[in-house]
Amino acid sequence: MTKIENTILEGKRHIHFIGIGGSGMFPLVQILHAQGYHITGSDNNETDTVAIERRELGIHVTIGQRAENIAGADLIVYTAAILKDNPELVAAKQSGVPCLERAQLLGLITKEYQNCVCVCGTHGKTTTTSMLTQIALGAGLDPTVVIGGKLEAIHGSGRVGESELMICEACEFCDHFLLLDPNLCVILNIDADHLDYFGTLENVIRSFRRFAELTSGAVIVNGSDANAMKVVEGLVGREIVTFGWESTNDYYPANVVHAGAQSSFDLMQGNRCIAPISVHVPGRHNILNAVAACVAALCSGAPADSLGRELEKFHGAGRRFEILGKVDGVTIADDYAHHPTEIEATLRSAKELDFKRVWAVFQPFTYSRTAMLMDDFARVLSIADHVVLSEIMGGREVNTYNIYAKDLAEKISGSVWFETFPEIANYVLSHAEPGDLVITLGCGDVNKCAHLMVGR
Numbered sequence: 344m345t346k347i348e349n350t351i352l353e354g355k356r357h358i359h360f361i362g363i364g365g366s367g368m369f370p371l372v373q374i375l376h377a378q379g380y381h382i383t384g385s386d387n388n389e390t391d392t393v394a395i396e397r398r399e400l401g402i403h404v405t406i407g408q409r410a411e412n413i414a415g416a417d418l419i420v421y422t423a424a425i426l427k428d429n430p431e432l433v434a435a436k437q438s439g440v441p442c443l444e445r446a447q448l449l450g451l452i453t454k455e456y457q458n459c460v461c462v463c464g465t466h467g468k469t470t471t472t473s474m475l476t477q478i479a480l481g482a483g484l485d486p487t488v489v490i491g492g493k494l495e496a497i498h499g500s501g502r503v504g505e506s507e508l509m510i511c512e513a514c515e516f517c518d519h520f521l522l523l524d525p526n527l528c529v530i531l532n533i534d535a536d537h538l539d540y541f542g543t544l545e546n547v548i549r550s551f552r553r554f555a556e557l558t559s560g561a562v563i564v565n566g567s568d569a570n571a572m573k574v575v576e577g578l579v580g581r582e583i584v585t586f587g588w589e590s591t592n593d594y595y596p597a598n599v600v601h602a603g604a605q606s607s608f609d610l611m612q613g614n615r616c617i618a619p620i621s622v623h624v625p626g627r628h629n630i631l632n633a634v635a636a637c638v639a640a641l642c643s644g645a646p647a648d649s650l651g652r653e654l655e656k657f658h659g660a661g662r663r664f665e666i667l668g669k670v671d672g673v674t675i676a677d678d679y680a681h682h683p684t685e686i687e688a689t690l691r692s693a694k695e696l697d698f699k700r701v702w703a704v705f706q707p708f709t710y711s712r713t714a715m716l717m718d719d720f721a722r723v724l725s726i727a728d729h730v731v732l733s734e735i736m737g738g739r740e741v742n743t744y745n746i747y748a749k750d751l752a753e754k755i756s757g758s759v760w761f762e763t764f765p766e767i768a769n770y771v772l773s774h775a776e777p778g779d780l781v782i783t784l785g786c787g788d789v790n791k792c793a794h795l796m797v798g799r
Contacts, residue, residue, distance in 0.1 A: 347447045349454060352418070359416035360384035361431050363404055364393040368422060370489040370501020371448055376400050377503040385412045385431060395499065410434035417441075420448050423517065424739060449489065449511070450522030456487065456509035460639055461523055463513040463554060464531025464571075465547075466685050467632045470624065471531060472512040473660040474636035475643075476502075479510060481653035482645035486510045492679065493661030508643060513554070515547070516540070520554050528555060529563045529639050531632070533570035534684050539711035539740075548573050555581065563638050565631065566592040584642070586634045594638050596620075596630050604696060606630050610637055610650065617641075618650040624659045626692035662790060664689060664782075668797040672777025674698065677793040681708050681786035683719035689784065690726040699778035703727035704767060704792060706785035707735040707748065714744040721754035729774075730758035731767055736787035764792040772796055 358375055360368055363384025369392050376382050385405040386393055396402040405412050408431040413419055419435040419442045426432075435442050443451075453459045462472045469492040477496050479486045487509045488494075488502040513520040513528070517540050533551055535544040551574045555562050558581060565571045567587030575583050585592040594617075596608035604625040610617040622633045637650045659665060662679040669675065680689045686705070693701045703724055707713040713720065713735055724730045732748045732755075748760040761767045771781055783793040 347443060347451060349451065351441060351443070352451065355380065355418045357381045357383070357416050358418045358420060359413050359435075361408060361412075361419065361421040361429070361435065362386055362425050363396060363402070364388065364390040365422050365424065365445075366392065366491060366493070366500045367445055367489075368392075368420070369396070369499060371420070371445065371452065372396060372400070372402070373499075373501045374452060374487065374489075374503050376402070383412075383416065385409075392499075408432075413438060413440070418443065420445060423519075426739065446514075446517075446519035446522050449519075450524065452489075453509060453511060453524040456526075457507040458526050458643065459509040459511060459524055460527045460529070460643055461511050461513035461520065461525035461554075461558075462529045462531070462635075462639070463515060463520055463551065464529070464565075465515070465534040465536050466682065466688070467531045467628060467635075468512045468514065469660050469679065470629060470663050471529065471632040471636050472510060473663075474633055474654060474657055475529075475639050476510050477657045478636060478640040478645050478649055478653040479508065479643065481656070482640065482649040484508050484644060490660070492663060495658070495661075496656070515550060515554075518550055518553075521550065521557065523554075523557070525554070525558045525560075527560045527563065527639065527642055528558045529635050530555065530565060530568075530571045530574060531635055532565055532568045533574065534682065535716075536682050536712070538715050539709070544570070552578075561642055563635065563642065565635070567631070584638060586638050587631070594634055596634055599630060601627075601695070610634060618647050620651050621655055623655075623657060625664055625696060626688055628688045628692075664692065667793055670772060670796055672779075673772070673775045674780045675793050675796050676780060676782040677790045678782055678784050679786050680784045682712075683716055683723045686720070686784055687723040687726065689782070690723065693780055693782060694726060696780070698780040699776065700728040700780070701726075702729045702731065702771060702775060702779060702781040704731045704733070704771060704781060704783045704789065706733040706783070706787050706789035706792075707751065708785055708787045709738050710735055710740050710742045710744040710746050713751065714746045717746075717751060717754065720751055724755055724758070730755050731771060732758060732760035733764065733767060733785075733789060733792070734760070734762050736785070736789075738787065764789075764795055767792050768795040 364386035561582040566585035
């Protein structure tokens, strides 16, 4: 995907969004709406985001995607999730009106800010971006924000600020982050993912290196992650700031204490304690996410005394170990984890908490990822006491792999699978016992299943 000329927004008045209800689209809609553009859009489903866009922003949103929806637009934006034969997208590309993929538009917007902080990595991007946003808001830095999930502090996934600071979640999918213009970047970790596009882990690392080279200022990198450190080997002309578990890093946590879903630690720089920190999201991995957010906040001008004060208020981003409620003594939670490494971290965190049994309800996303990482999925899902699978959500793919949920279920002892969410909800709630935790996992729409259970 190529970068777009900075001038493409000049002279445009009416911007139409295909798939306007997507979490990635919403912050871009907010920013452009605040800048005075006339926004319209379409989506296939009524969602909470669509309701907000209609109610709070006064945007006309059509449910159902049809060719006539683009009428009057002089710029059209679409998401990567829209299939090529979508009638509205086909009409858009035949209309002669300029069309941008969401990542291209985000790239243009990042160029408008003098200090754009981009948070990248295979895992933890949304949580870390949310933590950084929480600190920046409390520190009075007034950032513009683009997050891949919902944050309570901004009542959504985006925010328009008045300062030159932009905080942006940067996704490596199909090299989309190479369209951005980072002044400072955070590299959380690097793992083998999106191999249908990258092919090999080495190619993933190579793309992150290119992203680091795009950065005009500091590169904040996880010194405890070997793949992340490969990215900055020999990188010149950039300040390299490391964070990690070991005291050899520029910043690290010390005196770590776990108490249920909460962890506390001292943020250290050398032998000096910068600030005491408490994190109210479970899991050892979230300690490093918090360290990364603190370092990025300090580099962006936040005072040290704001770090612990603001993270004390942070209780997670939407769909990141989000507790939705209880049903007859059974706790229902939802998590975005969709890669084996993320699922392992989430389930191990769940097992450390004071629940009787842990149920994993997993919706595999994309046939390619399921096929390529099948054994890894089976291994990490087996951490749970009970595993229930939904059918694979193909997303942008066609099932050329001839793979189905039953193939994964056969590799997990005692697991079951169902085609529909109502079937899953009925099965789980008829078998779960008081004191159990049920956590839905996946980046598709499996959260609907969790809400079905809570609504019972």
